[in-house]
Amino acid sequence: MPSIEQTLKSAQSQLIQAGLVDSPKLDAELLLCNILQVNRTYLFTWPEKDVSPEQSITFQANLQKRLSGHPIAHIIGHREFWGLDLIVSKDTLIPRPDTETLIEAVLSLKEVSDPNKNCSIVDLGTGSGAIALALKSELPHCTISALDQSLPALEVAKQNAQNNRLEVEFLHSNWFSAIEQQQFDCIVSNPPYIEDDDPHLQQGDVRFEPLSALTSGSDGLNDIRLIIDQAWLHLYKQGWLVIEHGYNQAESINQLFQKAGYQNLQLHKDLAGNPRISLGQKT
Known part of the structure; x- marks a missing residue:
């Protein structure tokens, strides 16, 4: 042997x-x-x-x-993210280390990190629940909702919440459709942001991940445009919108934030030093 x-x-x-x-x-x-x-x-x-x-x-x-x-995460059925052991499946994106930069960006905001304040956060397109659960683990005082249009993905996310003993509300929703009348202190999202014809879609792990969670139009910004535009109605005054995006999209997204009226714009870099997370505040 x-x-x-x-x-x-x-x-x-x-x-x-x-x-x-x-x-x-x-x-x-x-x-x-x-x-x-x-x-x-x-x-x-x-x-x-x-x-x-x-x-x-x-x-x-x-x-x-x-x-x-085939991705390692799909073969063994789970992936570590922010210290949490998460189930993953073919119905969800595999959580990436670079997305932990989004968690760090949210934790840096005084409007949500203050334990004496009852803050509310919504995660759009939650997938495996990685972002919502990581935030709940760090911000137990916050009420966190997680939305996805994929029912199979939501089942995975719910199981991850149960396994990690974290209380998050999960809703079936096409972006904001299930929360039309609600507002939040912070909206976060790792939306699809890859161009439809990007050659990298035929390489590596992404070949085995749901295309609908990866691509968003000819420039990769269709969903981000919608989120930036509609999030304004769902943010309290002083609320923040936090979005993960491609390394080459920061300038375009900065312009979209400015056009929509967001202030105090910030840009955070990922582990490789690439611009990855953009933030804007409704003032």
Whole structure:
């Protein structure tokens, strides 16, 4: 029987040969942890432990999925985001580390971070619930609603809320349709923002994610235009709109914010130093 160390080395070599060179070591470790039901520390501590024939068969089957391009998160069924373990499925986007920049941006706002204030936040297009749940974990005093037009995505988000013991209201909604008469202290969204003909849609993990959660018109801004325009009616005075967007869309979005009347505009950069999160305040 192969050892943990032998299994990992073989898998890492196959991943590199297949051109999956971004994180072959981590990919192999995550796949094996999922099969053995252990954490990565166990792999480092017990590299000589045997992997049973049954475990090897399942591991190799999952490795073949990864070699064919399937995202790790879909293979093992979950992803870590902001310290939360989240279920993911083909019906939701896979939470990205860069989106944690959005969480940081919201936490920097005194209008929502004050524990003595009863603030309200709505997350548009919540998907797996990653943003809403991360915010609730940091801002337990805030009332948080999470909206999505995909019923399967909402089921995933509800399960994640239950698993992480976080109380969030989930609503079936096409953007603002379910909250027409409501206002909030903060509106957040990681909406579709990729151009319809972007060649990257045929590469990497996004090939296996819902297209409706990725693309938004010829310039990628159709949904963002709608959100910026309609959010004004759903914000209290001094309320904030916080949007994630593409690295090359910051200037266009700044102009959309200004045209709609938002003030105190801010821009936050992601982990790679690219402009990623834009904020505007209704004053």
